[in-house]
Amino acid sequence: MEAYPLDSLVLILLTIIICAGILVGGLLAVILDNIVSAVVSAGLASLFASVVYVILAAPDVAMTEASIGSGLATMIFLYAVRNTRSNNADAADKAASTNNTITDNKPVQDQSAQDESPQGGSS
Helix, strand or coil: CCCCCHHHHHHHHHHHHHHHHHHHHHHHHHHCCCHHHHHHHHHHHHHHHHHHHHHCCCHHHHHHHHHHHHHHHHHHHHHHHHHHHHHHHHHHHHHHHHHHHHHHHCCCCCHHHHHHCCCCCCC
16 A cells, blocks of 8 residues: 655645535535625635635636635625615615604594593582
8 A cells, every 4th residue: 555645645634624614614604594694604615615626736617616606606695685685674664654654644642641631520
């Protein structure tokens, strides 16, 4: 049985550690409740994958993964999350202002004020 040279063992160990990072990033992307954190974790897993491609001597695939998978996809997801949140906030504000204008036009009668008012009779 032939022994591996030290540099090959280091590369194998580094590859295993980075692959574990890919798994952790993927699991965090699924488990996290905060959507922004989940998107960043997915981008981090993609970035780790691009490093593994460099180690495996595929620099063209690594550059594509880093630019498209980690960079562009993460930015598109974050942009979509930001716009979705602002649209939801705008819709909630619009609904709240619509509800306020409807209730402002109606006279509001307080039941407790009517119960405590004198009824004009003698006791």
